[in-house]
Amino acid sequence: MQSWLLWLTIAAVLGIAELLTATLDLLLLAVAALAAAAIAALGLSVGLQLLAFAVTAAAMITLVRPVARRNLNSHPQLRTGVAALIGREAVVLSPVGREPGRVRIGGEEWSARSYDPDVLIPTGTTVDVFAIEGATALVHPREDPWPN
Structure with a gap:
């Protein structure tokens, strides 16, 4: 053969x-x-065929494998349900503080508490949703942008 x-x-x-x-x-x-089959087809010796196999295998495993594994295992994180609300912008409909108030998150009304219980957030304030606990959004007022 x-x-x-x-x-x-x-x-x-x-x-x-x-x-x-x-x-x-x-x-x-x-x-x-x-x-190695390509080297053999050229009519080169068995030693060179084995060397070609070993070098190519080592190169593939050390160079290609980590990149391929990283790309195969990484997929965009799709947040659904209440997890998709975290990080969204909301508008305060009734004052939010230690006691629950109401916010509008993307067209839906949610009960909300202030993430920092010592902060009272007035009506009309734009807030960020930090977390969801049950059916209550934990919100914090948006920070002012840095001055120029």
């Missing part, structure tokens, strides 16, 4: 095993086996 055909078979077996396990590591080794 020609050595390039053997390397191609190894690459195919690793590729099929990757499809069954979805680990990404076997795919990188399959690519290294393809590199």
